[in-house]
Amino acid sequence: MSAVRSLLVGHRGAAPRPSARPRRWTRWIGLSASAAFVVLVLVGAFFPTLLTGADPLAVDPTAALQAPSAQHVFGTDYVGRDLYTRVVYGSSLSLRGSLLAVLIALVAGSLIGLVSGYVGGFVDTFVMRVIDVILAIPGLLLSMTVVTALGFGTVNVAIAVGVASVAVFARLMRAEVYRVRGTRYIEAARLVGSSRLRILFRHLLPNSAGTVLTLAALEFGGAILAFSALSFLGYGAQPPQPEWGSLVNDGRGYLQTAWWLTTLPGLVIILTVLAANRISRALDPDQEAVR
Amino acid sequence: MSALEPALVIEGLTVDYRSARTGTATALEPTALTVGAGEVVALVGESGSGKTTLGMAAIGLLAPNALARFDRLELGGTAIRDWTDPLWRSVRGTAVSLVPQDPSVSLNPVRTIGSQATEHLVLHGLARPHEARARLVDLLREVGFDEPERRLGQYPHELSGGQQQRVLLAMAFSSDPKLIVADEPTSGLDVTVQRAVLDRLDLLRAEHGTAILFITHDLGVAVERADRIVVLQNGRIVEEGPALAVATNPQHEYTRSLLAAAPSFASGRLVPSPGTAPAPDAKAPDPAAVLVVDDVRKAFVRGRHVVQALDGVSLAVGRGRTLGIVGESGSGKSTLARVLVGLEHPDSGTVEVHGEPVPRRGARALRAYRDHVQLIYQNPYASLDPRFSVVETIAEPLRNYRSLGRAELRARVDDALDAVALPRALGRRRPHELSGGQRQRVALARGIVLRPDLLVLDEPVSALDVSVQAQILQLLVDLQAEYGLSYAFITHDLAVVRQIADEVAVVARGRVVETGSVEAVFDRPAAAETIRLIEAIPGRRTDAIAI
Numbered sequence: 051m052s053a054v055r056s057l058l059v060g061h062r063g064a065a066p067r068p069s070a071r072p073r074r075w076t077r078w079i080g081l082s083a084s085a086a087f088v089v090l091v092l093v094g095a096f097f098p099t100l101l102t103g104a105d106p107l108a109v110d111p112t113a114a115l116q117a118p119s120a121q122h123v124f125g126t127d128y129v130g131r132d133l134y135t136r137v138v139y140g141s142s143l144s145l146r147g148s149l150l151a152v153l154i155a156l157v158a159g160s161l162i163g164l165v166s167g168y169v170g171g172f173v174d175t176f177v178m179r180v181i182d183v184i185l186a187i188p189g190l191l192l193s194m195t196v197v198t199a200l201g202f203g204t205v206n207v208a209i210a211v212g213v214a215s216v217a218v219f220a221r222l223m224r225a226e227v228y229r230v231r232g233t234r235y236i237e238a239a240r241l242v243g244s245s246r247l248r249i250l251f252r253h254l255l256p257n258s259a260g261t262v263l264t265l266a267a268l269e270f271g272g273a274i275l276a277f278s279a280l281s282f283l284g285y286g287a288q289p290p291q292p293e294w295g296s297l298v299n300d301g302r303g304y305l306q307t308a309w310w311l312t313t314l315p316g317l318v319i320i321l322t323v324l325a326a327n328r329i330s331r332a333l334d335p336d337q338e339a340v341r
Numbered sequence: 342m343s344a345l346e347p348a349l350v351i352e353g354l355t356v357d358y359r360s361a362r363t364g365t366a367t368a369l370e371p372t373a374l375t376v377g378a379g380e381v382v383a384l385v386g387e388s389g390s391g392k393t394t395l396g397m398a399a400i401g402l403l404a405p406n407a408l409a410r411f412d413r414l415e416l417g418g419t420a421i422r423d424w425t426d427p428l429w430r431s432v433r434g435t436a437v438s439l440v441p442q443d444p445s446v447s448l449n450p451v452r453t454i455g456s457q458a459t460e461h462l463v464l465h466g467l468a469r470p471h472e473a474r475a476r477l478v479d480l481l482r483e484v485g486f487d488e489p490e491r492r493l494g495q496y497p498h499e500l501s502g503g504q505q506q507r508v509l510l511a512m513a514f515s516s517d518p519k520l521i522v523a524d525e526p527t528s529g530l531d532v533t534v535q536r537a538v539l540d541r542l543d544l545l546r547a548e549h550g551t552a553i554l555f556i557t558h559d560l561g562v563a564v565e566r567a568d569r570i571v572v573l574q575n576g577r578i579v580e581e582g583p584a585l586a587v588a589t590n591p592q593h594e595y596t597r598s599l600l601a602a603a604p605s606f607a608s609g610r611l612v613p614s615p616g617t618a619p620a621p622d623a624k625a626p627d628p629a630a631v632l633v634v635d636d637v638r639k640a641f642v643r644g645r646h647v648v649q650a651l652d653g654v655s656l657a658v659g660r661g662r663t664l665g666i667v668g669e670s671g672s673g674k675s676t677l678a679r680v681l682v683g684l685e686h687p688d689s690g691t692v693e694v695h696g697e698p699v700p701r702r703g704a705r706a707l708r709a710y711r712d713h714v715q716l717i718y719q720n721p722y723a724s725l726d727p728r729f730s731v732v733e734t735i736a737e738p739l740r741n742y743r744s745l746g747r748a749e750l751r752a753r754v755d756d757a758l759d760a761v762a763l764p765r766a767l768g769r770r771r772p773h774e775l776s777g778g779q780r781q782r783v784a785l786a787r788g789i790v791l792r793p794d795l796l797v798l799d800e801p802v803s804a805l806d807v808s809v810q811a812q813i814l815q816l817l818v819d820l821q822a823e824y825g826l827s828y829a830f831i832t833h834d835l836a837v838v839r840q841i842a843d844e845v846a847v848v849a850r851g852r853v854v855e856t857g858s859v860e861a862v863f864d865r866p867a868a869a870e871t872i873r874l875i876e877a878i879p880g881r882r883t884d885a886i887a888i
Contacts, residue, residue, distance in 0.1 A: 233723065234718055234720070234723040234724040235723065235724050235725055235726040235727070237684065237724075238716075238718065238724040238725070238726075238784075238787075239726065239737065241682055241684070241711055241715065241716050242711070242715070242737050242738035242741060242787060242791075243708050243711050243712065243738060243741035243742050244737060244741050245741070246704075248741070253726055256728045257726065257727065257728055
């Protein structure tokens with residue numbers, strides 16, 4: 051009906067293109083490139099030997115701080131370890147940690163949002179005020195507090211990152227539940243005698259989950275960043291274990307002399323996050339409808 | 342005004358819609374249409390016939406995914422080259438305007454009527470800024486507003502649907518256009534309001550000499566209001582001719598079926614299809630009433646106002662009978678439907694099914710009650726879970742109330758599918774893969790699968806095309822004969838009541854103002870509201886001719 055508005059107000063209406071061809075291929079290039087990159091990173095995380103034959107911990111002082119070359123595509127670090135191999139093996143910790151974090155946030159957040167939205171009343175008000183407080187604290191700060199309490203280590207960092215984004219999932223899930231709760235088909239389900247639990251898990255959850263899963267893909271990118279940031283600060287993987295964030299940190303002292311030590315792992319982080327975002331956008335039903 | 346110039350000439354118009362999922366679909370085959378100066382042409386057809394596409398093409402407002410071309414397009418004597426022709430800007434809103442289907446979405450909700458309508462006048466050069474207000478007051482008076490000055494300061498939500506549509510009429514006529522495209526301008530409105538808006542449109546047309554391209558699914562309205570009728574089916578014009586000729590002597594098969602399907606004032610009650618026999622588990626006839634509603638009152642508090650939705654309603658539905666509950670929107674009939682199924686609890690009075698009062702509280706008691714009473718909604722698309730397949734939807738009540746084995750569950754679902762004449766092959770589909778009529782059949786199957794005593798039907802056919810509507814009504818009559826169901830059939834459409842109900846109760850302002858057998862109420866209406874509703878039924882002109 052925006053067409054009607056434009057007619058009444060005098061803007062030019064959406065004139066049909068007489069022979070326009072859908073510009074779909076540009077979209078597909080970006081999306082397939084993103085998907086391919088994420089698959090590559092996943093392969094690196096779970097089957098690193100497929101991508102590199104070298105040992106991430108093998109030290110070779112004679113080849114220290116070499117610039118990227120055919121032999122060492124990402125160069126070597128200050129004790130001569132192959133940076134490419136370390137990035138590949140590092141993806142294992144980074145990715146698994148991020149996946150765990152998103153999983154924690156998704157499951158816990160969705161359950162909180164689902165119950166809060168469906169039960170409503172005082173419970174809903176109380177839960178949402180707690181969520182408000184959590185959202186008011188910067189995510190990284192919250193994660194650091196949690197990881198300090200839990201102790202250092204990659205699993206604890208993953209839990210900390212997950213806990214920090216529980217609030218976002220809970221809030222979104224509750225909004226979706228509120229939307230779905232008022233629909234006719236939920237009322238109809240009640241009228242054909244469905245119990246509260248059945249309505250909650252068979253009607254409300256499947257109809258609210260779509261948007262939340264889209265957020266999970268988006269949060270995955272964010273989780274990689276947060277996880278890397280905490281590792282960069284030294285809360286996560288302990289040396290000599292490779293991890294993206296700690297790799298960037300390791301290279302920090304050589305920024306002037308060996309740019310590749312920070313730049314290349316950083317670039318991999320950026321590309322992974324971008325690819326995850328692109329895939330998340332493709333999953334969003336509203337975005338796709340708009341094209 | 343060069344009066345002899347035709348208002349609209351279209352030749353060789355074709356429109357395809359492309360979509361990512363289904364590829365390209367043809368909406369209009371090569372089509373030609375001419376609307377003479379001051380002529381009213383009705384485009385009639387069912388959903389998907391291409392009538393709206395044709396109307397929107399006439400003002401160059403097709404959806405962005407439309408692939409359209411034409412050989413010739415003239416608006417009020419101005420020839421237009423293509424869809425991006427800059428001439429559109431000068432033509433649209435001045436030589437041709439649009440009265441849209443749903444007025445509530447066409448007015449900006451955060452601006453007053455005065456502010457948006459004067460903007461329209463100024464932008465189209467119809468008035469200088471300082472005189473726009475005075476001009477608007479004249480226009481609003483012309484479309485029948487009593488206090489036009491007061492309306493200027495009001496927001497759209499403060500006006501009723503009929504008043505909003507009259508504001509849009511005023512804006513459409515403000516430029517004295519040669520052509521107005523009216524896209525189902527009254528289909529969202531009550532019958533009585535619909536009549537008032539159409540009368541206003543007729544009056545303005547006569548005064549301004551404007552041609553009207555009137556898009557409607559309602560053949561009765563078309564015959565009553567148009568000079569000429571163009572019937573579309575599947576993107577093709579199948580019949581075209583003077584309104585009375587098309588109505589009395591239709592040439593094409595499709596027009597005939599449309600005319601036959603349209604419920605009209607003259608039609609009698611539908612009888613069960615031949616071969617419909619009572620099922621073995623049909624409810625036995627029983628002289629006692631299934632449903633007795635006694636002096637039910639219900640009030641809602643809206644801000645500082647108290648709205649008395651139901652103000653002492655009493656009625657009864659007999660076993661195997663149909664009670665038609667008729668009223669305009671706001672009469673309280675939907676509240677009544679919700680009270681009957683226990684979604685709302687009356688403030689006072691009782692609702693009894695088989696002498697058992699509807700439980701006022703307790704989830705378990707309400708659950709047991711709903712084993713006997715089911716509700717069918719107006720819009721099946723909204724009332725079916727989009728993620729449930731047809732079989733899952735129909736099986737849900739059985740899962741909740743009967744503990745059946747897999748095979749027996751499946752057999753009962755198949756029986757229900759057969760009963761509503763849905764092919765079993767559709768069982769795995771989701772609601773969005775079904776047509777409107779099929780969806781309502783699924784909703785009906787879900788409603789009858791428990792063999793309820795009473796089915797409450799809240800406007801079950803008003804969202805459907807006429808031919809589908811006729812099929813669903815026939816299905817309801819057959820199901821009643823087969824299973825001995827009792828219906829409380831809520832509608833605003835008296836013609837439908839005539840086809841399906843045994844008794845009728847007319848509701849107005851939360852009260853039953855008239856009740857009795859259908860024949861008695863229709864032949865000798867006593868209450869003023871009943872008379873008004875009967876007079877508002879479109880298509881009485883056709884009936885008069887038929888008799």
